[in-house]
Amino acid sequence: MKPTIYHVAEQAGVSIATVSKVINNTGRIGRETRENVLAIMKELGYEPSVVASALTGKHTNTIGLLVPDVANPYFSELARRIEDRGHEKGFSVVICNTDNGIEKEAEYVKWLHRKQVDGIILGTGIQDNRTLHELLKQETPTALVARDSPSLQVDTVRIDDYLGGRLATEHLLELGHTNLGFMLGGLNSSSEEERLRGVRSVMTTNNLSVCEKDIVTDAYTIEEAKQQAMKILTQAQPPTAIFAMNDLLANGVMKAARELGLRLPQDISVIGFDNTLLASISEPPLTTIAQPIADLGTQVTDLLVQEILGEKTVKQRIVLLPSLVVRESTTTIARTPVQK
Amino acid sequence: MKPTIYHVAEQAGVSIATVSKVINNTGRIGRETRENVLAIMKELGYEPSVVASALTGKHTNTIGLLVPDVANPYFSELARRIEDRGHEKGFSVVICNTDNGIEKEAEYVKWLHRKQVDGIILGTGIQDNRTLHELLKQETPTALVARDSPSLQVDTVRIDDYLGGRLATEHLLELGHTNLGFMLGGLNSSSEEERLRGVRSVMTTNNLSVCEKDIVTDAYTIEEAKQQAMKILTQAQPPTAIFAMNDLLANGVMKAARELGLRLPQDISVIGFDNTLLASISEPPLTTIAQPIADLGTQVTDLLVQEILGEKTVKQRIVLLPSLVVRESTTTIARTPVQK
DNA sequence: CTGAAAGCGCTAACAG
DNA sequence: CTGTTAGCGCTTTCAG
Secondary structure, three states: OOOOOHHHHHOOOOOHHHHHHHHHHHOOOOHHHHHHHHHHHHHHHOOOHHHHHHHHOOOOOEEEEOOOOOOOOHHHHHHHHHHHHHHHHOOOOEEEEEOOOOOHHHHHHHHHHHHOEEEEOOOOOOOOOOOHHHHOOOOOOOOEEEOOOOOOOOOOEEOOOHHHHHHOOOOOHHHOOOOOOEOOOOOOOHHHHHHHHHHHHHHHHEEEEEEEHHHHOOOOHHHHHHHHHHHHOOOOOOOOOOOOOOOHHHHHHHHHHHHOOOOOOOOOEEEEOOOOOHHOOOOOOOOEEEHHHHHHHHHHHHHHHHHHHHOOOOOEEEOOOOOOEOOOOOOOOOOOOOOO | OOOHHHHHHHHOOOOOHHHHHHHHOOOOOOOHHHHHHHHHHHHHOOOOOOHHHHHHHOOOOOOEEOOOOOOOOOHHHHHHHHHHHHHHHEEEEEEEEEEHHHHHHHHHHHHHHHHOOEEEEEEOOOOOOOHHHHHHHHOOOOOOOOOOOOOOOOOOEEHHHHHHHHHHHHHHOOOOOOEEEEOOOOOOOHHHHHHHHHHHHHHHHHHHHHHOOHHHHHOHHHHHHHHHHHHHOOOOOOOOOEEEHHHHHHHHHHHHHHHOOOOOOOOOOEEEEEEHHHHHHOOOOOOOEOOOOOHHHHHHHHHHHHHHOOOOOOEEEEEOOOOEEEOOOOOOOOOOOOOO
């Protein structure tokens, strides 16, 4: 049977209080006693029960991570970083796939609460803030990552999507493209809206406009992206460049282009977003807007852990900057730009 | 403050024992009483504490999942399935990235034990069985996935790697290739050894042999794979087809081939393993040996949960069969086969 | 059908 | 410096 604090106390000939003190390094314990207790603990293979200590008000040293889908490369990389950092700080992370469903999200939060996780990182991009409100109301330490903080007082780490949109657009314009297409994932993502805002801003400055029919939405899988891309690409005057809101979608676009017999990047330039593994795998390698995923992960984790430990009281919003990574899926325009 | 069972009992005018019974649907409780208690619970927003009930010997409804790296597409897909199934069955999963390190593995297991997880799924491919022995000794429900079960009595779900090796080889031979190259990840993976055994078996049957210099190893990232592939491809009589032990490595091989000016698949055929997202993304789409990842995930989870719940007593070893998925990275041999 | 009471393993005053 | 004791929130006999 697993040894308890009582067994240790008995073996060491001291009280459980003493043992507890040496475990937690609290109170004043005699050198000899401490060493003796330590020895017994080792001998018995004793390990303090996190469950029992959590019941007396201490932490469970566990945090919950909600993402739409860990199988999505962006989130799996993010999850990896968060787990890494959490581990360094002594926290386990339980993973939850919400599929962007408000119901699933709420359900997970309820369970995490029952399990007394010390805090929660929300990485899902839902507009609906019910869950978040609930979390803040019950004073669960919470931090958002890669999603907008809807004017609530909550720790947040995200990137400047507006800038991301601008960077992508500027790159395309510099290459001579004026007729641009856009592929969004949909889901009312405020990130995507921000990026589009960045796009429009740059376009306007250059006396260009984005045509609504060149904006296509509702693509989650690569197959869907391909289908949707077909729509834009088979129009009368198709765009000469497409900006996809993530690398997976960009790959879908490239598949579609290839199927239509278009050469990449001579006939059609494609730029993605995120700079996940997919961007370097794809052929041609994908030009994309890079998110500092590693930093996003470590910084949210740090924020959350600090809050859990009560090491800081004011909430922060950290905005990291994306950057353009030029690979081979974009090039100068070849065809004569079509007049609109 | 969060309501406890006492608050509910008081409000409902019953004892905590009664409340406990309605929560767990145990004992015999009067219809009226039950409904009243239920109503109060809802009214108070009461949620039973998993921590407290775990202390009294019940489950924590949490399982630990050890994988080398969730950011690796194969494992992220697997993790997704395991979490899905776990969630269906009422279990949370805490994720642990071992980087295939025996130390990290041991450390995680220790922590999971302290946290009283109900069971552990091992998805890391280490040869060293110390951790596993420890787990079995302390009678923690354990299940292995995608790794060999070293003649120990433990629940296991894996694929027939030997068959996988055969399938890949047969495919290549049918296309006329006789000079084959192989890329392994290394790490003493028994899976890879099994696959190679399958390869050799088929080769021998066909009076062919695999040349040691065409086996390259120690590649974990795509970049490393590319470098290693360069070695094989720049030999005097390079193979006409390469079998990579996973889709990531296969992509590395393709990168190398392309850099050397070889056409895919006319000049060099490439076949991968796993059939992850990467296989469909790559260009040309990758021919690969598909692992039934979804099934692997749900089946280990089921096995583990059953063991946790004590629903079965005998251990099982389930072997799933891989299958060949032909895409466009392999084709019939074009060059005259070089005589060796 | 319902309640009293013991206890799960540990922490935190408070004494000594 | 060390021990006593009262819980933490819940489950589980065992009485009634």
